[in-house]
Amino acid sequence: xxxxxxxxxxxxxxxxxxxxxxxxxxxxxxxxxxxxxxxxxxxxxxxxxxxxxxxxxxxxxxxxxxxxxxxxxxxxxxxxxxxxxxxxxxxxxxxxxxxxxxxxxxxxxxxxxxxxxxxxxxxxxxxxxxxxxxxxxxxxxxxxxxxxxxxxxxxxxxxxxxxxxxxxxxxxxxxxxxxxxxxxxxxxxxxxxxxxxxxxxxxxxxxxxxxxxxxxxxxxxxxxxxxxxxxxxxxxxxxxxxxxxxxxxxxxxxxxxxxxxxxxxxxxxxxxxxxxxxxxxxxxxxxxxxxxxxxxxxxxxxxxxxxxxxxxxxxxxxxxxxxxxxxxxxxxxxxxxxxxxxxxxxxxxxxxxxxxxxxxxxxxxxxxxxxxxxxxxxxxxxxxxxxxxxxxxxxxxxxxxxxxxxxxxxxxxxxxxxxxxxxxxxxxxxxxxxxxxxxxxxxxxxxxxxxxxxxxxxxxxxxxxxxxxxxxxxxxxxxxxxxxxxxxxxxxxxxxxxxxxxxxxxxxxxxxxxxxxxxxxxxxxxxxxxxxxxxxxxxxxxxxxxxxxxxxxxxxxxxxxxxxxxxxxxxxxxxxxxxxxxxxxxxxxxxxxxxxxxxxxxxxxxxxxxxxxxxxxxxxxxxxxxxxxxxxxxxxxxxxxxxxxxxxxxxxxxxxxxxxxxxxx
Numbered sequence: 270x271x272x273x274x275x276x277x278x279x280x281x282x283x284x285x286x287x288x289x290x291x292x293x294x295x296x297x298x299x300x301x302x303x304x305x306x307x308x309x310x311x312x313x314x315x316x317x318x319x320x321x322x323x324x325x326x327x328x329x330x331x332x333x334x335x336x337x338x339x340x341x342x343x344x345x346x347x348x349x350x351x352x353x354x355x356x357x358x359x360x361x362x363x364x365x366x367x368x369x370x371x372x373x374x375x376x377x378x379x380x381x382x383x384x385x386x387x388x389x390x391x392x393x394x395x396x397x398x399x400x401x402x403x404x405x406x407x408x409x410x411x412x413x414x415x416x417x418x419x420x421x422x423x424x425x426x427x428x429x430x431x432x433x434x435x436x437x438x439x440x441x442x443x444x445x446x447x448x449x450x451x452x453x454x455x456x457x458x459x460x461x462x463x464x465x466x467x468x469x470x471x472x473x474x475x476x477x478x479x480x481x482x483x484x485x486x487x488x489x490x491x492x493x494x495x496x497x498x499x500x501x502x503x504x505x506x507x508x509x510x511x512x513x514x515x516x517x518x519x520x521x522x523x524x525x526x527x528x529x530x531x532x533x534x535x536x537x538x539x540x541x542x543x544x545x546x547x548x549x550x551x552x553x554x555x556x557x558x559x560x561x562x563x564x565x566x567x568x569x570x571x572x573x574x575x576x577x578x579x580x581x582x583x584x585x586x587x588x589x590x591x592x593x594x595x596x597x598x599x600x601x602x603x604x605x606x607x608x609x610x611x612x613x614x615x616x617x618x619x620x621x622x623x624x625x626x627x628x629x630x631x632x633x634x635x636x637x638x639x640x641x642x643x644x645x646x647x648x649x650x651x652x653x654x655x656x657x658x659x660x661x662x663x664x665x666x667x668x669x670x671x672x673x674x675x676x677x678x679x680x681x682x683x684x685x686x687x688x689x690x691x692x693x694x695x696x697x698x699x700x701x702x703x704x705x706x707x708x709x710x711x712x713x714x715x716x717x718x719x720x721x722x723x724x725x726x727x728x729x730x731x732x733x734x735x736x737x738x739x740x741x742x743x744x745x746x747x748x749x750x751x752x753x754x755x756x757x758x759x760x761x762x763x764x765x766x767x768x769x770x771x772x773x774x775x776x777x778x779x780x781x782x783x784x785x786x787x788x789x790x791x792x793x794x795x796x797x798x799x800x801x802x803x804x805x806x807x808x809x810x811x812x813x814x815x816x817x818x819x820x821x822x823x824x825x826x827x828x829x830x831x832x833x834x835x836x837x838x839x840x841x842x843x844x845x846x847x848x849x850x851x852x853x854x855x856x857x858x859x860x861x862x863x864x865x866x867x868x869x870x871x872x873x874x875x876x877x878x879x880x881x882x883x884x885x886x887x888x889x890x891x892x893x894x895x896x897x898x899x900x901x902x903x904x905x906x907x908x909x910x911x912x913x914x915x916x917x918x919x920x921x922x923x924x925x926x927x928x929x930x931x932x933x934x
Contacts, residue, residue, distance in 0.1 A: 272296045277307045277321040304328025308467045323352040336463035338366040349386045437533035445470045445487035459510045491529045496520045513537045579609035636666045636719050643677045660698040664719045666788050676764040680723050680784050687727025696722045709775040717790045724783040730776040769922035789926040811835040811862045814844045816870035841872030848885050867895040879910045
């Protein structure tokens with residue numbers, strides 16, 4: 270009966286020689302140029318004996334032996350290692366799971382060793398010889414090579430490094446087939462080497478939502494020679510076998526050689542720690558929010574009770590005295606009650622200003638004129654008490670004059686109280702931020718702003734108390750009927766937010782405090798053309814992708830209030846359908862704006878949704894919305910294909926501002 274043999278060697282001359290010698294010995298022979306080629310042949314071929322070299326590209330002989338011994342169909346196959354490095358690497362040879370090791374010599378010696386291997390195979394009748402009784406044949410006269418020993422030492426050193434890395438490393442060939450994987454990679458995949466060698470990277474495991482990305486990368490960037498990497502980032506890691514993983518898929522071109530590597534990192538502990546930190550931060554924020562609400566509710570009740578006591582007390586006196594109360598006394602008592610009632614009206618107005626709909630009367634004004642008039646009116650034209658410097662001209666803002674003037678008066682009053690004899694410095698300038706800014710520890714998103722700085726020379730504020738000035742009823746002032754109603758800076762903050770703006774406070778204890786107001790500018794800065802806020806928005810068509818039902822409802826109210834033609838949908842699928850229909854109804858030259866919530870509740874990653882939207886309409890402007898200001902898209906929207914960002918929660922003015930600014934780009 271003929272012996273079926275498989276010969277594996279990357280040396281074509283030696284491969285042909287061994288195959289010829291075995292054929293002469295009445296063997297049926299197949300050949301493979303490396304271990305990967307051999308594994309492909311073994312899928313449809315079951316040899317009785319395998320001759321393999323050790324040092325080969327792609328899958329080497331040692332890997333091949335290990336895979337065969339762990340594969341049911343071939344674990345009893347008689348394996349002969351035929352290699353030139355047996356002398357230089359005897360310790361490693363002991364660990365190779367084979368039946369016979371033969372050192373390569375000259376042609377005569379190789380023929381003699383092959384015949385001896387066939388004799389041994391026949392004598393054993395295809396039984397497996399244990400590693401401990403493995404025979405090693407070394408032709409007489411062979412001596413170790415110094416160069417080979419040094420190269421093997423270097424290879425073993427690199428192998429040790431790879432095996433001890435925490436990152437998983439997977440080696441791929443030019444077709445994206447797995448050639449090797451280190452210990453960490455096998456742990457991440459929960460697999461053994463023989464189960465992954467020779468498999469396509471896309472079929473290696475269930476890549477979940479990244480399956481399409483991995484498959485496309487292998488097809489286009491490795492096989493198709495695109496050479497672009499593919500990343501699974503830590504912001505949206507892959508979950509596999511109870512671990513959270515990131516991965517980098519990197520194709521490499523080295524002269525005429527093409528290969529690729531996949532680097533896998535386990536970020537489970539880091540991600541869980543950050544998730545726990547986020548949950549803790551949210552809990553702390555909730556506590557602070559509830560504390561602030563409790564403080565505000567108590568303060569409002571206290572102030573209203575005081576005012577109502579004054580009103581009711583004066584009326585009771587008039588009623589109780591009846592006709593005995595003289596006319597002048599009645600007039601005095603009514604006037605006192607009237608002042609308390611007016612204070613109550615003012616307090617109600619301040620509270621209503623906290624609502625997104627608290628500002629109802631807006632107009633476009635020159636901020637420089639408004640600032641000059643308001644400051645002069647506050648100081649009653651005492652020019653020695655203040656100094657105004659304007660570093661820009663013709664900046665238009667869209668504001669409620671009364672509300673904004675009231676906010677300025679609150680800040681100026683605080684400045685005067687802090688330094689009763691000093692002068693207040695006021696400056697006007699413009700800022701344009703392409704990305705979000707953290708100014709003195711406080712957040713200001715990307716956009717165009719008019720900035721008003723109001724600085725006193727008072728005692729300053731302690732660093733740990735700096736942001737508490739925005740808390741309702743946080744005040745060091747005397748509390749009473751006509752002063753100390755502690756909503757001053759809270760009202761300033763709410764007024765600016767309702768205008769789509771921001772307030773930033775900086776202070777040096779014992780020296781000064783500066784309040785900076787960032788107001789959306791509706792004149793393009795630095796000499797560019799004016800864009801009126803009303804005209805580009807009236808009748809403007811928008812599509813809003815908002816998975817939160819309540820947010821979607823309030824968004825519809827805002828859209829209608831602004832005179833926009835809009836559609837709100839909670840899902841990516843609904844948005845794509847709506848976009849195709851809206852595209853057919855839009856005239857040439859018209860633009861459509863899309864506001865996209867970044868949460869995956871809309872049906873997938875926001876970056877992928879943005880790409881799909883652009884596939885439908887290439888010139889579409891997509892605005893990202895999120896309450897997570899640290900999201901990479903919110904930090905650099907254009908890098909991910911978005912036109913701009915809209916932080917949540919947003920107001921009518923911030924919505925109006927970002928839409929107008931996007932249309933003017």
